[in-house]
Amino acid sequence: MPLDWKLVIDCEDPHQLAHFWERALGYTAEDHSAHIERLHSMGAITEGLIVTDELHGGRKAWRHAAAIRHPHDAVDPDTGTGLGRRLLFMTVPEQKEGKNRLHIDVHAGPDARDTEVKRLERLGARVLRVVVEPGSHHVTMADPEGNEFDVR
CATH class of the missing domain: 3.10.180.10 (2,3-Dihydroxybiphenyl 1,2-Dioxygenase, domain 1)
Incomplete structure (x- = not known):
């Protein structure tokens, strides 16, 4: 049986980089705000994990991650996570060094x-x-x- 996958890109600023690739590919930014607000109201996450995404109308977003998805692919209605072709941008502490091994x-x-x-x-x-x-x-x-x- 085939496996689902996503491409994860380590970066310094996941929101800015996701915004670049959103426009470059014509993809859609994933909206996790309802899921984030639900988790926050339950006390499962703290304010420190949340930022305001000014690039997308001031909605709540993860501090450490942002994702984009193909606009025609399905989305999990509970989390806002794309269920098909998607790129996930994750904050890492180190700077990029050398050539990519995957592009x-x-x-x-x-x-x-x-x-x-x-x-x-x-x-x-x-x-x-x-x-x-x-x-x-x-x-x-x-x-x-x-x-x-x-x-x-």
């Missing part, structure tokens, strides 16, 4: 690649290199925290 490929297609690269630059990404080799033509970029990804 995201954004498939724009050869006719739209340059336009997509420019759009992503306006969102805060930067071009690291253009790769043209037998069987591949893509642009390697870095998101605002330096995580590499390719635009193909």
